[in-house]
Amino acid sequence: MTRYPFPALKDLPEDIHARVLAVQEKAGFVPNVFLALARRPAEWRAFFAYHDALMLVDEGSNPTGSLSKGEREMIVTATSAANKCLYCVVAHGAILRIYEKKPLLADQVAVNYRKADITPRQRAMLDFAMKVCLQSDQIDDADIDALQAHGFDDEDAWDIAAITAFFGLSNRMASFSGMQPNPEFYLMGRLPKPAKTS
Template identity: 60%
Template sequence: MASNLVFKLLRLPVTSKIACLRSGRLFRGKVAAVAAGTRPSSGTLPEKISRYPIPYKKDLPYDIVELMEEVESKGGFLPNVFKALSHRPAEFRAFFAYYNELMNKDTGGLTKADRELIIVATSSHNKCLYCVVSHSALHRVYSKKPTLADQVIVNYQIADLTPRERAMLDFAMAVCRCDTITDEHFLSLEEVGFDREDAWDIAAIAAFFAMSNRLAHLTDMKPNLEFFNMGRVPRDKSKNTTEM
């Protein structure tokens, strides 16, 4: 159930939003200026999500607000990447459209846990706190292995990986480090069951999240506290009133 919840939390129905994306309509909901970020209670400091301004919901295009509210309703919280990237709505749309194509596709030889583990390994190499924390959480949920991502963060080469996972991460890290890619890299993947299209997927995930890592560095993006315990402790279903 938890795996299904997280999948729905991050699954972005891009095609159903295209008309809204192009229309430029602004959110016409509540008039109150409620920010996309968390509003602090009286006498407390505001939550620091990004060094760039977090737009008010009333100033964001309708489709982005709708997506944020859907994600928060289904998942119980809104990942800070949505808030931080809403600073540039056009880039927000492009980012999540490509994210959806890479991470939520139903074809190819990569599982959802595989995809998350690639992100954990490459983001650790790139020293990206946000992606390491958030995608470790998703890997724990999908894999049901609460300690493997932690091992990969420290040193994937001595982690308790299967030969298949090790070959996958070796290839992802070669792309991440900008090593010269040779036929030997592809042969190593083929020996454990991956084909050339899977190799493209592994490389594309490593490449896309290299960009994501650097945006997180730029913005000083902070991971939500909810991510730290996700997949380690039972989910508090009382926070989610929407039937999944």
């Protein structure tokens, strides 16, 4: 994509530069979203602040909901597929495979979550997420009741809706700008890591 070229790493504001280097250190590469959005630093900061509030939770310590990190990635993968966002399906599908330790799961969730190797609770979660994604104007108490029948509460419903809505924005910006998934994402989590030898 040449209309919106990535800024040079050296030209990024100090806080963004530091975050990008930290991600590179952890992942071994810089996900393209970090550079694509950095052309507008104020928007980058707002985007990643909301992203982190929704997605970077410590399981068991989130006071407002019960969604695991893997379940959050399931929501992103399923709804990004509905929005036809190549970048988010591939990138978040990779993260989903890693969190759930299931190499086939992301493909199943992206293509047809109703036939995926997930629990009935997770299927109800994705039913709700997909309705928020495609028919949010039709959400009513019956949808919340269906979630509650599977042990979700009102805060979980908020989390599911917020993740779906936030990634709706992300999907559209990634697709509009022609953002491509890093090649590394395609292989992540598909094969078990080789055992370490001592």
